[in-house]
Amino acid sequence: MSSAVRAALFRGLPQLVDRLGGDGAALLARHGVPAGALDGDEALLGSRTVGMMLETAATELARPDLGLRLAEVQEIDILGPLAIALETSATFGDALDCASRFLFAHSPVVRVARTPTRRAPPACWV
Known part of the structure; x- marks a missing residue:
């Protein structure tokens, strides 16, 4: 294998x-x-x-x-302890960073990464 x-x-x-x-x-x-x-x-x-x-x-x-x-x-619990780390991340970006560091524990062939974009953030109207 x-x-x-x-x-x-x-x-x-x-x-x-x-x-x-x-x-x-x-x-x-x-x-x-x-x-x-x-x-x-x-x-x-x-x-x-x-x-x-x-x-x-x-x-x-x-x-x-x-x-x-x-x-x-x-359910997210299939990820074991990683699920807790992801669920307690302060932001979605933090969760992605956490997953990118520790997802190898489930499979070395899976990769997760954030890629910066050059696009402007969407306009927000208040």
């Missing part, structure tokens, strides 16, 4: 696939993911396996927004 992702990040995927007309258990089995792997906090999955599993489900279900739908049904 070249790089790994915490399996807990994909909790709810089989149920979502079922709800969208697919077979979530079969999807996991096809990609070699043990049935209970998403239930614990410690299991790891190969990042390529996860990528292929998500792409397969999105394609077969004709749901290119599958990842967004999965995020919608999940």
Whole structure:
């Protein structure tokens, strides 16, 4: 396994696939993911396996927004202690900075960063 992702990040995927007309258990089995792997906090999955599993489900279900739908049904607690740090950040920017520093604990292949823009801030009328 070249790089790994915490399996807990994909909790709810089989149920979502079922709800969208697919077979979530079969999807996991096809990609070699043990049935209970998403239930614990410690299991790891190969990042390529996860990528292929998500792409397969999105394609077969004709749901290119599958990842967004999965995020919608999940709670922030799948991030463990990082969730507390994000929720207690003073600003959204601080939360992004925190995520960029510590998200590697969930997967070394995920990156989050703020990029400054040259655009002027929106006008504010009082």
